[in-house]
Amino acid sequence: MNVVSDIYKKSSKFNNPYIEDGFDFLNHYCINDVAQLIINMSHSQFIGDLQNIRIHVNNRLLNYFDRRKFLEAASTNEKNFVEFLDSYFGNEEFLIFINKAGIWSEKILSTSAQLCKDFIKSFPRNSLSIEHHIIIGRYIRTPFGVHMDDSVDRVLHINLGPGSKNLSLWDKDTYVNANGSEYYVEDDAAISHLASSYEFRAGQGFLLPARFYHIGSSINEISIGVALAFTKKTAGLISNQICTEFKKITASFDEVKGISYDNFELSDVKKLFVQALDECIKVEKISLTDLIEIANLREWSNMCFVERTVLDYSRLQGINGSFSIKKPFSIEQYRDRRGCHFFARGHSLSITDSVTVQKIEDLLSDKSFDLCIDSESDIRSLDAVDKFKTWLVATRAAEESNISRSKSFSETLQHEQQFSRCEPPDKTSSESAFQIAAE
Numbered sequence: 001m002n003v004v005s006d007i008y009k010k011s012s013k014f015n016n017p018y019i020e021d022g023f024d025f026l027n028h029y030c031i032n033d034v035a036q037l038i039i040n041m042s043h044s045q046f047i048g049d050l051q052n053i054r055i056h057v058n059n060r061l062l063n064y065f066d067r068r069k070f071l072e073a074a075s076t077n078e079k080n081f082v083e084f085l086d087s088y089f090g091n092e093e094f095l096i097f098i099n100k101a102g103i104w105s106e107k108i109l110s111t112s113a114q115l116c117k118d119f120i121k122s123f124p125r126n127s128l129s130i131e132h133h134i135i136i137g138r139y140i141r142t143p144f145g146v147h148m149d150d151s152v153d154r155v156l157h158i159n160l161g162p163g164s165k166n167l168s169l170w171d172k173d174t175y176v177n178a179n180g181s182e183y184y185v186e187d188d189a190a191i192s193h194l195a196s197s198y199e200f201r202a203g204q205g206f207l208l209p210a211r212f213y214h215i216g217s218s219i220n221e222i223s224i225g226v227a228l229a230f231t232k233k234t235a236g237l238i239s240n241q242i243c244t245e246f247k248k249i250t251a252s253f254d255e256v257k258g259i260s261y262d263n264f265e266l267s268d269v270k271k272l273f274v275q276a277l278d279e280c281i282k283v284e285k286i287s288l289t290d291l292i293e294i295a296n297l298r299e300w301s302n303m304c305f306v307e308r309t310v311l312d313y314s315r316l317q318g319i320n321g322s323f324s325i326k327k328p329f330s331i332e333q334y335r336d337r338r339g340c341h342f343f344a345r346g347h348s349l350s351i352t353d354s355v356t357v358q359k360i361e362d363l364l365s366d367k368s369f370d371l372c373i374d375s376e377s378d379i380r381s382l383d384a385v386d387k388f389k390t391w392l393v394a395t396r397a398a399e400e401s402n403i404s405r406s407k408s409f410s411e412t413l414q415h416e417q418q419f420s421r422c423e424p425p426d427k428t429s430s431e432s433a434f435q436i437a438a439e
């Protein structure tokens with residue numbers, strides 16, 4: 001049994017607030033991992049990524065340009081990260097909140113997978129999903145006041161320090177009786193005597209159950225935390241997943257049918273959309289059962305984490321050695337009338353050729369493989385099975401062992417940041433990977 005399973009048991013199935021001592025953060029996450037995550041985020045080329053970071057300074061929400069400025073300063077900082085935060089924000093109160101944080105840190109994502117693996121496997125597939133939030137700050141009260149998180153989420157706050165963090169909690173009945181309504185309040189002074197207060201220091205985790213009103217503080221020192229949000233899947237959430245899968249398949253029909261930004265005068269979009277949908281179902285032969293299973297296996301291959309790191313082919317050129325499937329992640333497989341779909345770390349790749357599928361199945365049963373790509377060769381000219389191997393490495397589902405590189409390439413690589421060549425997740429999804437692996 002591992003630490004998350006233990007917390008689940010001790011908190012009466014995530015129903016009671018609970019403080020756990022068992023986070024030896026030096027063996028799990030550490031502050032440097034969070035600092036590196038922010039550096040990786042600062043290298044992102046995509047404007048949408050900035051929506052995942054909110055920064056409040058003295059209760060004021062920073063705009064896009066000021067958030068960008070903070071990320072740039074963090075990425076060029078040469079001090080210790082806590083000292084950097086201290087000097088950047090001076091005497092001001094601040095709170096930084098990063099959603100979907102695992103996208104920018106393979107280290108944090110892999111560590112969480114280890115922490116959660118027994119817990120995840122004790123639940124039916126597709127019954128829960130997990131997301132990371134990073135919460136950093138020194139503040140008297142959470143700037144957005146007393147609030148309740150999503151009712152399907154249970155959140156494990158792991159404090160990496162250096163300061164302690166406090167959460168004040170009200171159960172729903174107490175809060176509504178005292179407050180006269182379910183509305184959130186900015187100032188909790190009138191109801192603070194009714195709260196249960198939990199202080200957790202560096203190396204401790206706090207389980208915040210669903211449906212508790214709460215407000216946080218980190219008064220004297222900066223606290224840096226990784227919060228794991230465990231979402232109980234509902235029918236509505238599964239529908240969203242199915243729609244996302246269907247959107248991936250139907251996206252190309254926009255161009256074919258002229259449903260695009262270029263054709264501004266097009267009026268009968270609904271009719272064309274229905275035709276496209278109809279055609280897609282006929283041509284792709286996709287069924288609802290297939291979509292549910294594909295959505296399920298995509299997330300399951302990433303140990304229930306909703307965050308996919310971007311595909312990274314940059315490590316491949318000049319590589320020569322052995323790889324193994326990274327534990328505790330697994331490669332999943334599903335066959336429908338369109339072919340065979342493989343899932344690795346939340347990415348998918350479809351192959352129709354049965355001989356190639358058989359070779360890949362043999363490769364996967366070994367759980368390890370050799371790969372040799374000289375620094376001059378073009379990945380696109382590899383055979384289908386070798387292309388599949390490169391895809392496994394790019395998804396980070398396979399990890400290196402006994403690797404040697406050609407000298408010139410390893411020198412180049414040393415100067416490369418982990419995510420400096422990242423591509424938008426949508427453009428590196430199944431379609432492009434399929435072309436690489438199966439053309």
Ligand SMILES: [Fe+2]
Nearest residue numbers: 147148149214
């Ligand atoms: Fe919250």
